[in-house]
Amino acid sequence: MNSPAVNSLEVNRLAYAYPDGTQALFGVDLTIRRGERVALLGPNGAGKTTLVMHLNGILTAGHGSVSVAGTPVRKDTLKEIRQRVGLVFQDPDDQLFMPTVRDDVAFGPANSGVSGAELERTVKGALERVGMLEVIDRPPHHLSFGQRRRVAVATVLAMEPEILVLDEPSSNLDPAARRELAEVLRSLDVTVLMVTHDLPYALELCERSLILSDGVIVADGSTRELLADTELLARHRLELPYGFAIPAPAEHG
Amino acid sequence: MNSPAVNSLEVNRLAYAYPDGTQALFGVDLTIRRGERVALLGPNGAGKTTLVMHLNGILTAGHGSVSVAGTPVRKDTLKEIRQRVGLVFQDPDDQLFMPTVRDDVAFGPANSGVSGAELERTVKGALERVGMLEVIDRPPHHLSFGQRRRVAVATVLAMEPEILVLDEPSSNLDPAARRELAEVLRSLDVTVLMVTHDLPYALELCERSLILSDGVIVADGSTRELLADTELLARHRLELPYGFAIPAPAEHG
Amino acid sequence: MHVPDGFFDAAVSVSAGAVAAAGLAVCLRGARRELDDRTAPMAGLVAAFIFAVQMLNFPVAAGTSGHLLGGALAAILVGPYTGVLCMAVVLLVQCVFFADGGLTALGINITIMGIVTVLVGWGVFRLVARLAKGKGGVTVAAFLAALVSVPSAALVFSALFWVGGTAPIEVSAVAAAMGGVHVLIGIGEGVITALTVGAVLAVRPDLVYGARGLTTPLVLRGAEDATVTVGAEEPVEPVAARGPLRAFLLGGLGLTLVLAGIVSFFASSSPDGLEAVAENHGFLDQATHHVFGSWALADYGDVGGIPVGVAGIIGVGLVLLIAGGVAYAARGRERVRT
Amino acid sequence: MGAGHHHQLYLAGDSVVHRLPPQCKLLAVAAFAIVVVATPRERFWAFGLYAVLLAGVAVAARVPLTYVLRRMVVELPFVLFAFLIPVIGLGERTTVLGVSLSVAGLWAGWNILAKATLGVVASILLAATTEPRVILIGAQRLRLPSLLVQIAMFMLRYMDVIMDEMRRMRVARESRGFEARNFRHIPVIARSAGALFIRSYERGERVHLAMLSRGYSGRMPMMDEISGSVGQWATALALPGMALAVLGLSAVQGLSL
Numbered sequence A, B: 001m002n003s004p005a006v007n008s009l010e011v012n013r014l015a016y017a018y019p020d021g022t023q024a025l026f027g028v029d030l031t032i033r034r035g036e037r038v039a040l041l042g043p044n045g046a047g048k049t050t051l052v053m054h055l056n057g058i059l060t061a062g063h064g065s066v067s068v069a070g071t072p073v074r075k076d077t078l079k080e081i082r083q084r085v086g087l088v089f090q091d092p093d094d095q096l097f098m099p100t101v102r103d104d105v106a107f108g109p110a111n112s113g114v115s116g117a118e119l120e121r122t123v124k125g126a127l128e129r130v131g132m133l134e135v136i137d138r139p140p141h142h143l144s145f146g147q148r149r150r151v152a153v154a155t156v157l158a159m160e161p162e163i164l165v166l167d168e169p170s171s172n173l174d175p176a177a178r179r180e181l182a183e184v185l186r187s188l189d190v191t192v193l194m195v196t197h198d199l200p201y202a203l204e205l206c207e208r209s210l211i212l213s214d215g216v217i218v219a220d221g222s223t224r225e226l227l228a229d230t231e232l233l234a235r236h237r238l239e240l241p242y243g244f245a246i247p248a249p250a251e252h253g
Numbered sequence C: 001m002h003v004p005d006g007f008f009d010a011a012v013s014v015s016a017g018a019v020a021a022a023g024l025a026v027c028l029r030g031a032r033r034e035l036d037d038r039t040a041p042m043a044g045l046v047a048a049f050i051f052a053v054q055m056l057n058f059p060v061a062a063g064t065s066g067h068l069l070g071g072a073l074a075a076i077l078v079g080p081y082t083g084v085l086c087m088a089v090v091l092l093v094q095c096v097f098f099a100d101g102g103l104t105a106l107g108i109n110i111t112i113m114g115i116v117t118v119l120v121g122w123g124v125f126r127l128v129a130r131l132a133k134g135k136g137g138v139t140v141a142a143f144l145a146a147l148v149s150v151p152s153a154a155l156v157f158s159a160l161f162w163v164g165g166t167a168p169i170e171v172s173a174v175a176a177a178m179g180g181v182h183v184l185i186g187i188g189e190g191v192i193t194a195l196t197v198g199a200v201l202a203v204r205p206d207l208v209y210g211a212r213g214l215t216t217p218l219v220l221r222g223a224e225d226a227t228v229t230v231g232a233e234e235p236v237e238p239v240a241a242r243g244p245l246r247a248f249l250l251g252g253l254g255l256t257l258v259l260a261g262i263v264s265f266f267a268s269s270s271p272d273g274l275e276a277v278a279e280n281h282g283f284l285d286q287a288t289h290h291v292f293g294s295w296a297l298a299d300y301g302d303v304g305g306i307p308v309g310v311a312g313i314i315g316v317g318l319v320l321l322i323a324g325g326v327a328y329a330a331r332g333r334e335r336v337r338t
Numbered sequence D: 001m002g003a004g005h006h007h008q009l010y011l012a013g014d015s016v017v018h019r020l021p022p023q024c025k026l027l028a029v030a031a032f033a034i035v036v037v038a039t040p041r042e043r044f045w046a047f048g049l050y051a052v053l054l055a056g057v058a059v060a061a062r063v064p065l066t067y068v069l070r071r072m073v074v075e076l077p078f079v080l081f082a083f084l085i086p087v088i089g090l091g092e093r094t095t096v097l098g099v100s101l102s103v104a105g106l107w108a109g110w111n112i113l114a115k116a117t118l119g120v121v122a123s124i125l126l127a128a129t130t131e132p133r134v135i136l137i138g139a140q141r142l143r144l145p146s147l148l149v150q151i152a153m154f155m156l157r158y159m160d161v162i163m164d165e166m167r168r169m170r171v172a173r174e175s176r177g178f179e180a181r182n183f184r185h186i187p188v189i190a191r192s193a194g195a196l197f198i199r200s201y202e203r204g205e206r207v208h209l210a211m212l213s214r215g216y217s218g219r220m221p222m223m224d225e226i227s228g229s230v231g232q233w234a235t236a237l238a239l240p241g242m243a244l245a246v247l248g249l250s251a252v253q254g255l256s257l
């Protein structure tokens, strides 16, 4: 607590119920240090999306608190928080709203004052990274699902946030795009929290994993160890896929 | 051609351009026999979704022809075709539209005349299969993404179609749900065409695979052989995931 | 009811413009308190929805087109201030993008279809909702609010027409036609408003401004499986209908009633002109026949010996009666339930 | 997808009129409408000249006549009314083609018909040459309260979202064997219409939040700067300018008569 800035994300006793009365989070505690890459695992309906929506103040805590790099998420800090935390939504349709891909990717940087040639460079750079440069002038809602997902990732990369939160970024991506995304994430020097159902992908990318189940964190540890604990996994509807074996350690940096 | 009913799906020289001018299919040919389970693989933007949308007449052929169990897909046959072909959309939001899950799953069977206790039984049975019975009275748009996907699958199962076309059914499902879906599909005696980016899943479920790339079918053969051909895969942005090795044959029936 | 350029004289156009501008200024200040950062998107949706609802457009005898208005719906979903803004935006967009309603008549259109419907709708809604509590009460209040708001707007239109219409037509004819037809439209409007509010209330009660104040307690689960129940931390603000707003509302309601009274008086006190209108009525009758069939009041004429004008008043009275009756019934039912 | 019907209002093109900044065009149309309305109804030829001016704009913008006519149907109810006034109007009467008509009514009918039509055509030309989104940027430029502009922006977006959701729901219904053929199907449509409002709102809400999380603070970032040059303002204001000249001329003539 002396150097809170060391912790990128801190969540305390977070509980939340949706307006229709469904309670999704029942007291979540977690801490992620600066520069860590953490996977958030858990069954469908566990509350993963609900949790990540709190990390940049899209949902506001019913109970408990969230703080980002030492700043509590509150009404008056929202603007700052949202510049630090980049969130890739689970559904790309929720993320893309401008008439062309170019405008959409430019939206974030333009809001923080980038313009002219530099804006153009940022936009192209972000699209390049996800391999979507050739669709730059098309309307985002006329792309294939996977293309939309990649553009959605680009919109967030273009903002260069210090904390990247991704909700199932690899779903609907073709296998090459999935690997390329992993490479991009590994090349960035940012804190990453990634929700995924793809356990091998989590192992490949993240040292550490959390398991969220029924609205509480039920496990927190090294991904390798968690994935080796078949019983723990099975209790929370997780299992390693067909044909997969945990590879020998220290393959990836 | 003597016994067309043996072929569940026949697509001939199918080409299609979207209203904005983007051409997505450039002459697709394929034939799927009754009772086969076939995987449709290919990179993002290859035209997979566009192709499957033709199989029950949601998009209508710009050029070429599609026929289902010997019946050509035309305006006047649409009703019949749609009762035979059950399509699970890539985006569950495209599939669910009624105010509650129960109504939504009941919609298809009710349209084909099922009612009363039998309807109730059908609905519950379908939801049971995807493990979503407990959300039966909730509004579908208030479910988590994975829950929505499962309900979307249930809406189609409830119609008991003879041909099941699934567009990335396993994305956003938790690992247990993914396995359960595989079991359900294996237990049904129907023709299955499944679009997927998850190559191990394709191998687990489907004997045969097609690769669609840039709007044409570039490979058609046994899944095991296609996945062993690393060069072919790489040419079409496909690759086996981290930690995966093709298991010895004849493990699954 | 979208008034085009050249329909009213300059004096009325300009003064209505001033009224509209003043009303908007008040609402712009008030709206900030109503919905905070969700104002714009929520108001945008309501505006889009109202736009869609207003496309249900059918011809009405006295010359204008009749369609649902949506002011009461806006007021209930987003509150009166933001509601006026929504209506103003709808009218603005219709005028500039769709050429529906004249640019110089924008003030009149905003005054009639925006300010009057919202004020009357909200006033009635508050009144009834206070009597009949709970979700059922809100739905009933929504029905009545919409029902009353439409003929009120029609009456204000007639009053303005009386003051500054450019066409030499008997005001009573206009009032009767507008009032009568809009009683019918009001019923449709009431049904649609109640259905929409009811549907939203069922799954997203937080989106109905007129029904705020429902939060569920939260449960906390500890690692040791101990559970604690806590209240949600942010208490939702109660509906703000205090001080200036209430005065504004009451003033608006009063004004509407006075106008309605004047018009009704005017209408019933000039039977001579009526005869002339009735004689040359053939075309008018035919136009209305399609829409409303043979309902006695639909012809606003001497069907069954009810003279024009009186028909309008009867119509308005009928609305108030139905409104009162339903409110009373709803109140009774709520009592039984509690 | 996404092609809400309001997009068809705009006819893509690259004419002088299309290129004018939206704020200039908005102001020009408003000023034109005021001049038209202020013109006394007796000056027939002034209205004729106004029509010629608008025709000039249409030609310059290459907006086809058929398009303008098709969009003019919004005016229909008032046209009917304008024809009705002489029939039911009060006062002195005259006989035209065997029908007894009110003289004052004829004047009033003409007045409404002429002024409303000119106003409608001017608005149609504005919408045909300016994208809806751009019109709103123009309104922002003209210092319209930003909350109003924002609501209008969201309204346009939501019209897209609603259309889009409606399309999705229709496809979903049809792919499960539903065809709206007769009245028994109305309840189905009605029930799904209830869900539509909430669905649209919630999708829109998430999009709004996505905008917020990318630093949106109530104003669209200006990616392409559109400020009017003196020349452009002059071009745009030529329309009301000439209209005003016509009005002045007609007044002079009216005096001399």
Ligand SMILES: Nc1ncnc2c1ncn2[C@@H]1O[C@H](COP(=O)(O)OP(=O)(O)OP(=O)(O)O)[C@@H](O)[C@H]1O
Binding pocket: A018, A019, A020, A022, A023, A024, A042, A043, A044, A045, A046, A047, A048, A049, A050, A051, A090, B141, B142, B143, B144, B145, B146, B147, B172
């Ligand atoms: N808008 C909503 N209104 C009401 N309840 C909701 C809403 N969204 C989600 N829920 C419920 O909240 C719980 C948690 O949902 P959440 O979306 O956080 O799950 P998730 O862990 O992201 O699941 P998935 O892996 O399927 O994406 C679920 O029970 C879900 O049904």
Ligand SMILES: Nc1ncnc2c1ncn2[C@@H]1O[C@H](COP(=O)(O)OP(=O)(O)OP(=O)(O)O)[C@@H](O)[C@H]1O
Binding pocket: A141, A142, A143, A144, A145, A146, A147, A172, A174, B018, B019, B020, B022, B023, B024, B042, B043, B044, B045, B046, B047, B048, B049, B050, B051, B090, D001
């Ligand atoms: N509505 C649309 N309008 C115009 N072009 C479209 C539309 N939908 C898709 N496309 C384009 O058609 C091509 C094929 O798209 P399709 O959705 O069929 O791809 P896909 O193989 O399903 O990809 P993914 O794996 O990403 O889902 C792509 O280039 C895409 O950009």
Ligand SMILES: [Mg+2]
Binding pocket: A048, A049, A050, A090, A167, B144, B145, B146
């Ligand atoms: Mg989720």
Ligand SMILES: [Mg+2]
Binding pocket: A144, A145, A146, B048, B049, B050, B090, B167
């Ligand atoms: Mg696809």
